[in-house]
Amino acid sequence: MERYADILIIGGGLSGTMLAVQLLRLPLQQRILIIEPRAELGRGEAYSATELGHTLNGNAARMSVDPDNPDDLTQWLTTYIADGGWPESADQDVPISELFAPRGLFGVYVQERLAQAQVVGARQGSTVAHVRAEVTDLQINGGEVQLTLSDGQHLRGSRAVLATGMFPAARTPQTHSSGLNAAALDPWDVAAMRDLDPQSTVLIIGSGLTMVDAVVSLEQAGHRGPIEVFSRHGLLPHVRRQPPAWVDFLGEDFSISTPRQLLREVRRHCRDAIAQGVDWQAPLDTVRGHIARLWSQATDVQRRQFVRHVRPWWESHHHRSPPLSAELIERLHSEERLRIHAASFKGLESDNGDVVTIRIRPRGQIDTCLMSGAALINSSGIEYDWRRVARPLPQQLLARGLVQPGPLALGIAAVEGAVVDAEGRVSDRLFAMGPPLRGMWWESTAVSDVAAQAKALAGRLVNNLRD
Template identity: 35%
Template sequence: MNTEKTIAIVGAGVSGALTAYHLLRKQAQARAIVIDPRSELGLGLAYSTPSLEHLLNVPAGKISAIPDQPDHFLLWLQKNYDAKATASYFAPRAVFGRYIQSLLQAVSGIEHLRTSVQSCRIVSDQVVLNLADGTELIADTVVFAIGNFDPAPLPGVAEETIANGVYCHSAWANATYAGLPADAPVALIGSGLTTVDVLLRLRETGHRGQITAISRHGIFPYRHAPYDPLSQSVIDGEAPVKARDLLHRVHQAIKQGGDWRAVVDCLRTRTNELWLALPVVEQKRFRRHLQRRWDVVRHRMAPSIADRIEAELEVGTLALHRGSLHAVLPSPDGARVQFRTADGDVKELAATRVINCTGPNMNYRRVGSSLLDSLFAQGLAVAGPLGSGLWTDSNGALRNQDELFSDILFHVGPGRQGTLLESIAVPELRCQAAAMATLLVDRSQTPAHAEQDEAAGQISDSDETKRMRSIRISAIDAMASL
């Protein structure tokens, strides 16, 4: 009797690739099938960039893909790319992608289906995946590692500017940069790391015109710089239950002489724990008032990139305006970009191209994914407590509309921001992938006597109860258990 299980991993970016890698590394007694239309595994959107100007925003000494080997990437980097690389070196993202691929090449047994999943359904304790090539795949467990989606639609964008290519919704599409005159003015909506990436790529492709960034907060990410680590965490012991208390602790530590980078980074190991200790109302307050402030200090720029941004701001080839987008209207030369300032005034500037750099859309009900639409329609998944991402438990199990957590549908990656604060950076993703593999390997190693009982059709009611796919848990208990 063939008792081998099938684990399907939907998505082959870093989250999916590392999950597959750890499954094989741990010798899972199961088929590991990765489903992704891309020809290459492990790159995803972030690490398939063609630009060597796009650097990691974490130094080499802190971005190993293997949690229990912190120097793994640095040693690989020194051997395969730059022998002089140090722990503080910021490597190109494309190089990190090759590092992930080297891990996959070190294990055998990963099956790759070059297609996408259109929908899924549960049938007799298994998952039936409907693929874009017209076939079906039956899996015992599915790990969704679907990565990020394009930004949410912006208000006031005229259809004509979309149709003629003046307004570009994706910062990553090659068409966004095609046919742009070198001296043409460009407007970027947003001022986060995506904006920085777009500016670098524009300059790399020969663009020398004026670039203007417009964002509600009017702040670029801060820069990385050396600092002396703190001897202990800013927040020890019991986690605060108010966002203002968290902020107060951080301010106090800085006032007492701690470098702000050291203060922020010392929270890294407890960030999600601290987040989950906040009641939902306090999480909403954080999202509304503190999220952007956290982002600019937490997700920092490599020093060399920060130097370039500051230099462009100084000479005026880059301008930053604080305001919210009001409209993108057609004009003979491209578009009239209108934005509303904090005073309520509407200002306008001209641009040949307007690029949406606002970051990925986390409203998974509106990202246009047929797979997610299928999960939501069947009640197999629900949005997180604040309405974004996916609601998962501490193992990444999907919660359904009946408040049950599945034991056959899981998620790793950005979608877990439905319940977590941090779930996009490699230090978090590598831990999620490794933990997911451990969970699934443990589950795949069925005791011999259980296999014999199952073959004889003698599973008792108590055994059946123990292997039920999900458990009922209240919203409050769910948050507490994460």
């Protein structure tokens, strides 16, 4: 059976779900289908978390999904907690706006906002349905989008949106060939970690927020042995604090455009802040609002400079750790149970089921060396280059010339959410949002990015449907 929709949303994580919420709020009758293999909408990888310790990395005041109401999550949590939900929130002993909520609970919040929007949408005859499958192919024929699904079904629609999220690096062919994926434990799989000898050594590749989650999972699973963390620069995420407001210096000086100028100004303001007894996070947080403009105005050379020289620093200073997780990392570090090595991963040497051995090259050295442990966790991040993503849809879209890689091959190219094909034509049928647009905006992943993009794209789609 073929089904038809005005808007086909491919992917039902935070992006796809928030887009549906925003579309349902608009005064136009629409049939929306969200195609998502997971059982529940609104969760994706991030908000499917089941551990209370896997929390958001920003407090409730920063994590509203409603760009028109920054207090939306705080208000939702206030009611949820008053009704007896999340009793453990009392342990944080802070006002609700400053709570760092479990990511699984955030998924419930997103789902409630969808349910409410469905009631609003139903009044004007708009509907949303969840089709549980993976989209394996997409074609545009005769002004219509046609989807092929993993279960053999076909769907047709007037417009389609790629809300396919992030593709973990571990699931790409590059790392498959090194055997890493097969050997590695899932960073969030606490049950699998319970099978480990609690005193055994665990190796972790990558030192960003996924590593932080993995350490939380190990602790939760009762692991008490050494944890050896390897990353190229050996930088840990800083802890997120609640800095006061700081002058929006980039908003006042549009002459700053190169990565070098940016770094110089940010450092200067951080020094000034520290000299005045203000947290350095205050000036840094003002930069966030300008990153999309700076990135989109930059040349490819400047973007490359940023990625090569500023990125590790930006990741550890900007993508900060929730306080409770940071406390755990700090404690394990001071107990010398967790050690951070500045070293690059060169490959999986052997894995006999009991002992896994990896080859690493310490930073600044020519020689490599071996490290062994009872288990390996790969938290080395995301594959943004669609040419390397071993999933059928990205491969098909590239092969059909319906998309082209974005700047620096990060995601795909688009103009205000409308996808650009291999010939450089801007589509009026195919759109994208969230992580696939990393190359267009640099930051295109966090809750605040996704929420803002969902609102803007919904408006654009509805105008587009009216034309």
